[in-house]
Amino acid sequence: MKRIIYIPFDHLHAKFGALKGANPKEDVIVLVESARMVTGDDWNKVRLYFLISSARHFAEELKGAGFQTKYIKAPTTIDGLKVAQLEFGGIPIVSAEPSSHRQYKALQEFGVTFVENDFFLTSRKLFSQWAGSQKSFLMESFYRVQRIRLGILVEGNKPIGGQWNFDKENRLPPPKNYTYPDYLEHKADEIDKAVANELGISPISDWATTRKGAKAQLKNFIDNHFASFGPYEDAMTTENWALHHSLLSPYINNGLLHPSEVIDAAVAKFETGDIPIACMEGFIRQVIGWREYVNGMYWFLGPDYKENNQLGSSRKLLPLFDDASKTEMNCLKVTVNDIHTRAWVHHIPRLMILSNLALLTGVNPQEFLDWMRREFIDASDWVMVPNVIGMGVHADGGLMMTKPYVAGGSYISRMSNYCKSCKYDPKLRVGESACPFTTLYWDFLDRNLEVFKGNHRMAQQFAGLKRLSDLPELKIRAQEVLSGFENGTI
């Protein structure tokens, strides 16, 4: 054997990364299940189940394709690679560029040679050229460049449908008296059962752990959900945990699907004429826009970016994040329970419930970031660092987003059915029945008036603050709410 090809658990695709052009006669494939990854933190077990079972299935597939494949359990990735090198006589190790600064450094110091990471549609170099030419890093500008560069939903330099953005059409509340398609269930095999058993849980039918299952999920989205995805993409409901979301991010992020495969399927379906343009635009914005932008920013901004805490937030993580019984707020109970059940909720609960809460209560950004990393099935450093530090809790002082994403209970009330069965009232800002989000929203604006008063995008919000006649009372209620969160009684 001439080379060891090291496959991280998020590079599980035979045609991309270091496996592109691999030769079973010369290359031995190594995957390492590190104890650090499994027991190094209080990881959500659904997340571990998905990542580990997918990697073990992939190792078996490579064996089936004729590759000598080693699946090594070791304390750390580097320990695993040392075992492999010992067995194969110190031959060079090749890997695609890993997806975190920490792993990049560790592998580089160990002497691993990298090939370009092509699990994205935009190389790190290309993104950095774009970012380096910008005064501000607006996702919308990047996205338009992507549309033109990739030739998706454009005619020349012009957007098909006459506009770049259909967000306004894609903000409907959950529909009433509505029937959702059945969930696609994935049957556990022997590998799944063994992994679940090791983790002390039952196999999870919500997630596939093979490429075949991931492709079935893609087909299910294209056939049954795509045409209704757009209007309800921001809606939240207790009636259905997935609505019309694709549920593809775990597979795109661990390599079982490549983003180009997802885009090709979406384009082919759109070309049949069955998909409204707002659905198509909303979906490709997520895949060729947000996903690529977030990864690009992660590498462009460098390893120190995650330490940002420009608002000086120092509160410890609230008990309700780990235990939904520590809150009476229905929106949070539902969201946290959903995360503990299947390690996933869509982008709006992530942004407008969880991050909104962390920002309004002043939870330390790094503690919140670590929690998001631990809990979500599709979380990696590259996903969570920009999404949390930049977008979620505005800890970077506005480097990524022009204003903080904060909202009171009225937004959640409009976009979900959560408030109907909640003991709090989204319209009230003072008193014991006041929605904690509503109280803290105004308190946040008041506390941060000096920081944001020059931000013209927040002028309307501050004009609203000025009109409040009960601010002194509200400030007292805000203190009660904040200590109630710490005691788990709100």
Ligand code: SF4
């Ligand atoms: Fe959440 Fe407030 Fe609505 Fe209750 S009233 S569900 S706390 S937004």
